[in-house]
Amino acid sequence: MDRAELGAFLRSRRERIGPADVGLPLGPRRRTPGLRREEVAALAFISTEYYARLEQARAPRPSREVLAGLSRALRLTDAERDHLHRLAGAPPSTAPGPPREVRQSVLDLVHRLPGAAAFVTSATLEVLAWNDLAAALMEDFSALPRRDRNLARRAFLGPGAEGRGLYGVSDTAAFARHAASRLRTAAVRYPDDPEVSGLIRELLDGSADFARLWAAREVDGGPTVRKTFRHPLVGPVAVNCDALELTDRDQQVVIYTAVPGSSSEEALRLLSVIGTQRMTTPG
Structure with a gap:
C-alpha cells in the first residue's frame, strides 16, 4: 500500500468535483475547490476522521467495500478505480464473467x-x-x-x-x-x-x-x-x-x-x- 500516493490521489480527485456534480448545494464561504472531506466521507458512507487520515497517509489499508464507496463518491472512471485499488494494495478482482454492459x-x-x-x-x-x-x-x-x-x-x-x-x-x-x-x-x-x-x-x-x-x-x-x-x-x-x-x-x-x-x-x-x-x- 502506497499511503502517500493514495492520499494525494484521493485529494486530487476530491478537488476536481464540484458540489453540483453530486447533487449538493454550493453553500456560502466555500474556500477550497471541489468537495469537502466530510462531504466525500458522507457520500462514501465512512467517517470523516477515517477519510481525513486516508488523505494524510495515516490510515490503515482500506477494505474493498471502502474503496468501492470512495470510487462512487468521487465519480471515478474504470481506470481510476483500478488505480485506486492498486494504490491501496488491493488490485481489483477479475470480473466473474464477460462484461455485457456497453458504454x-x-x-x-x-x-x-x-x-x-x-x-x-x-x-x-x-x-x-x-x-x-x-x-x-x-x-x-x-x-x-x-x-x-x-x-x-x-x-x-x-x-x-x-x-x-x-x-x-x-x-x-x-x-x-x-x-x-x-x-x-x-x-x-x-x-x-x-x-x-x-x-x-x-x-x-x-x-x-x-x-x-x-x-x-x-x-x-x-x-x-x-x-x-x-x-x-x-x-x-x-x-x-x-x-x-x-x-x-x-x-x-x-x-x-x-x-x-x-x-x-x-x-x-x-x-x-x-x-x-x-x-x-x-x-
Whole structure:
C-alpha cells in the first residue's frame, strides 16, 4: 500500500468535483475547490476522521467495500478505480464473467454510423448492441431471445450450422476458427463463469466442427478483412470488416462497410430503407 500516493490521489480527485456534480448545494464561504472531506466521507458512507487520515497517509489499508464507496463518491472512471485499488494494495478482482454492459459512448458511436452495419460483441460473441443496418443485413436481433444472439451458437448450432454459413457469408471456415479461438480465450479469462463453460460444453456436444476446432487449441483466429453476405432480398453484399477492441470491457465493435460507388454500397443503402421488414413477392 502506497499511503502517500493514495492520499494525494484521493485529494486530487476530491478537488476536481464540484458540489453540483453530486447533487449538493454550493453553500456560502466555500474556500477550497471541489468537495469537502466530510462531504466525500458522507457520500462514501465512512467517517470523516477515517477519510481525513486516508488523505494524510495515516490510515490503515482500506477494505474493498471502502474503496468501492470512495470510487462512487468521487465519480471515478474504470481506470481510476483500478488505480485506486492498486494504490491501496488491493488490485481489483477479475470480473466473474464477460462484461455485457456497453458504454453509452459506444452505443452512440454504433448508431451514428448510418452507412455502415455495426454491432458490439462480448468475449463469447454474444451480440450486445447493434444498429438498424446490422439488423437488416444479418437478422433482427431484437426479435431473438438473449441466448440466440450468440454468434458462435448461431454458427455451429443454428440455421447456418455445419458448413452452410451463417447469414450466407463467404468466410464460414474463417469465422468458425475465429469463434473457437475467442471462446478458448474466454474460457481462460473467466474459468468460474457457468455461462462460458456451459456454452462451450453445448457446442462440443452439438457440433463436430466445433469439437475439431476446439481440439486444435488455436488462440488467434486471425482477422477477416473482407467478406460477402448472400442476402435474400438484395443479393450479394461485399463488405470490408473492421473490429475495434474495447479492452476495458473485453468487447469488440464490428463495422461492415462497402466500397464507395460499388453495387454493394447501393445494396446497403437499399437495406437501410427496407430495414428488417419482410418482403414477399405476389403470386
